[in-house]
Amino acid sequence: IQNQLKLYPIDKTQRLYRGQRISKEELITLEQNCGQLISVNSFFSTSADEKQARTFLNASHATNNLERVLFQITADPKMTATKPFADISSYSEYPDESETLFMMGSIFRLNSVNRSSDNLYWTIQIVLCGDEEHGLKQVLTFMKRQVGKKEINLRILAKFLSNMGKFDLAKQYFNRLLNELPSDDPSRYVLYKDLAELASQVGDYDDWIHWGKQLLLLEPSKSIEQPKDLLQIPNKDLQLYEQIGRGGFGTVYRARWLSQYQIVAVKILHLTELNKQAEKEFFNELSLMHSVRYVYIVTLYGVCMETGKYGMVMEYMSLGSLYKILHQDRLLLNWLDRLSIASQAAKGVNFLHKFRPPILHRDIKSMNFLLERFDKGFVVKVCDFGLAQTRSETTRQTQKTHLLLCTFQWTAPEVLDVEGEYTEKSDVYSLGMVYWELAENKIPYDERRNEVISDIVRRGDRLKITETVPSDFATLIKHCWAHKPDDRPDCSYLIELIEECIKNQSNFIFCSF
Structure with a gap:
């Protein structure tokens, strides 16, 4: 342009x-x-x-x-x-x-x-x-005035320059800071992510792939930050803009994190107050979410702990949720786009399952996969994992206000049983339901009551897959929602199956011409 x-x-x-x-x-x-x-x-x-x-x-x-x-x-x-x-x-x-x-x-x-x-x-x-009027010295002076007495580090400077459109200069400062860090410093992950985002902004595909690979090379142990690093961000440091989402868990706003010159998403939770034990569990769950950093997982930057205004400050994804683009925006997706989305979703969940003990998402649905455009495709990231206690407390406090969305549509049969055990394979079932939704462009069990959905799923009946869905992807979906958990693939194998679907679809497109 x-x-x-x-x-x-x-x-x-x-x-x-x-x-x-x-x-x-x-x-x-x-x-x-x-x-x-x-x-x-x-x-x-x-x-x-x-x-x-x-x-x-x-x-x-x-x-x-x-x-x-x-x-x-x-x-x-x-x-x-x-x-x-x-x-x-x-x-x-x-x-x-x-x-x-x-x-x-x-x-x-x-x-x-x-x-x-x-x-x-x-x-x-x-x-x-x-x-000549806006040299670097003047920019630094302006920044100092904006953030008062806070230290201006190279990363803040680089992000500020990026926001100004000075992409080459921003890249120089990101790289300079990267070169100053030890090779085993966990904070290198954040800089890899910054450089990947910068490459995405300027449309440099090769650079984006390079930094994406650097992210993937990091072992989970090197991508972990200690829970004490979870920032408590005061509400006055956040400027809320328009509402971009609402669910049973909270209301999401596009916002500006003022001290960091950064556009973020802020989820204000439907919680009025927490006792000390509930507040501790809330902080512990968000600390876990904050500690997991990966290219296919939404980054949690910090938490708001003011009574009545409990919230999460997260990475902003401009397209919103997969649910939104499928059922509200009605965005047209070709099959390579759909399979790419499916693959990235599986990679995000697979990363969680690789921890020991595994991190179970427990609430996989199309609302919990967020998207951003990149080049001619999409970047997909999973959010809101590992928050079982916080969800339970939200349910308790909001059950009379009917704020909670039904998620039975994505829930595995063993979880619907009173004494059912939740495992990694329960997450895989939920992924299968998301894949059906992606393939058919419909809401699963739309307008069915919870008890009806529960009966259908527990007796082993499944949704119809139309003939327009590629046969290999249809088979994959059926494997994911197999009634017995042991009959479902794990996420690692699921990724291999999706890559094979992508290869077959690419060959089909090539042959069509």
């Missing part, structure tokens, strides 16, 4: 506009930083037509937490070479909008924040900065 913007340069100073909504907290932050530099962390779409921008502004219905703002932007193309902007209206589906697009990471000077003359919205005046 950066190269394309360079192909359509603007040759004279522009006056541009953008109407949108921002939170009151964001507005206050901007007011407090007039005269300073601000970085745009995504591609910034504007219009040369103020009337058009006002139309977008007027279409944005204000809420209690959001304010209407009209950005007034002055942009001189002579000011910057590394972050171009261009008039793309002739290439847009909406040419009447007179759209001008700024490159991700563009830097602006914030000149003023004022209320409009009619008192209906705010006007924010910003000016595009030249490359």
